[in-house]
Amino acid sequence: MTELRERLAGPGRLIGMWVVSGSAYVAEICAGAGLDWLLVDCEHAPNDLATVLPQLQAAAAYPTPVVVRPPSDDRVGIKQLLDIGVRNLMVPMVESAEQARAIVAATRYPPEGVRGVGSAFARASRWNRTEGYLHTAAGQLTLTVQVESRAGLDALAEIAAVDGVDAVFLGPADLAASFGHLGQADHPDVLAAVEAGIGTVVASGKVAGVNAFAEPLARRYLDLGARLVLVGADVTLLARGSDELAARYRS
Secondary structure (H helix, E strand, O other): OOOHHHHHHOOOOEEEEEEOOOOHHHHHHHHOOOOOEEEEEOOOOOOOHHHHHHHHHHHOOOOOOEEEEOOOOOHHHHHHHHHOOOOEEEEOOOOOHHHHHHHHHHOOOOOOOOOOOOHHHOHHHOOOOOOOHHHHHHHHOEEEEEEOOHHHHHOHHHHHOOOOOOEEEEOHHHHHHHOOOOOOOOOHHHHHHHHHHHHHHHHHOOEEEEEOOOHHHHHHHHHOOOOEEEEEEHHHHHHHHHHHHHHHHHO
16 A cells, blocks of 8 residues: 555545545545545544544555544544654644644654653554554554634744644635635635635645635646545435435426
């Protein structure tokens, strides 16, 4: 499997989808679909360590990297996810370079960071069967930070410049709320902010990402230079598909 780190270092577009159902069965179905990456969400979905682990195991047989979004930037939660084998993190609600640096530190062992050492108990190190894991772990990880507020946008260039941040992902839904347009991710003010944000991240040399379920919007963002784009979700596909099925027969 080509690691996400290698893919981010290349020039290609990475099209992915959310996996928020909490189901390893669903995660395996999505992992075999041919997408470039999956995002397992713990922020707005019924996921925790006990449900993320079997999803990682189910997806491991496929060449699709899995990113996991913790519910916050809490360093204890990040440590636990890393120990069960998460190699790619997307951390929500980042609003300053200082916060981004603290998140980077949470993914690094001392002296570079503050990650607690428990590799003998960790799936990530294959229970210390991976020789030199403590010294090589940081090089196996990717960190994407999410900017989802006016404060984050104001600090966007500084956040993108933080060493150890591999990508910056813009969240239109929360940006819309921050702009006073709750539920209107397609509001002109929000679209303009996202487009400008993509430009700022690309100019920094980091990978820009964004959530865009509407295909014309996703393609617009790709054309502007976004490379890490989420274009759907397991639960929305099921909801819309079941709605359509029911409507077909009711009519």
